[in-house]
Amino acid sequence: xxxxxxxxxxxxxxxxxxxxSPGPVPAAAGVYGWHFEEPPHPALPGRRLLYVGMAPxxxxxxxxxxxxxxxxxxxxxxNAEGSTLRLSLGCxxxxxxxxxxxxxxxxxxxxxxxxxxxxxxxNARVCWVEHEEPTALESQLxxxxxxxxxxxxxxxxxxxxxxxxxxxxxxxxxxELPIGE
Numbered sequence: 062x063x064x065x066x067x068x069x070x071x072x073x074x075x076x077x078x079x080x081x082s083p084g085p086v087p088a089a090a091g092v093y094g095w096h097f098e099e100p101p102h103p104a105l106p107g108r109r110l111l112y113v114g115m116a117p118x119x120x121x122x123x124x125x126x127x128x129x130x131x132x133x134x135x136x137x138x139x140n141a142e143g144s145t146l147r148l149s150l151g152c153x154x155x156x157x158x159x160x161x162x163x164x165x166x167x168x169x170x171x172x173x174x175x176x177x178x179x180x181x182x183x184n185a186r187v188c189w190v191e192h193e194e195p196t197a198l199e200s201q202l203x204x205x206x207x208x209x210x211x212x213x214x215x216x217x218x219x220x221x222x223x224x225x226x227x228x229x230x231x232x233x234x235x236x237e238l239p240i241g242e
Contacts, residue, residue: 076181096110149212
């Protein structure tokens, strides 16, 4: 695959466009890439690819039913528990991570998730490539590209340790706070 389809795509789609019905994102397997107008952290560049993901996700215990459309939309309006991208963005933006529900799940709460979603509307742009083997393609992209917001398989990235530390600090703080809504 030509990586320019993700690094320099012909078109980037806004969160608002992705959330229209039926929307432009295909209900197919593939890899997606997130670009950001303004980066979520001063040490990161803006207006370029910072994260890639895939759908369906590899799951050791069951078969994923997700596709590009469901996964990209989840990143747009889901929560930090189900989206490592949202978790990283929220932590980098300084949102307060909280234990919710039974206390095992961690999100930014209703208000924090809404603030993150609004930030994504203003700053996040996405593109995608349909691909029958997204797991292999995602691994290849992470090994070849500078993707500072990817955690898994990305310890070679210069921002990896910093991002892991910021996320770990947010989780530790959340464990000390009472369970939120």
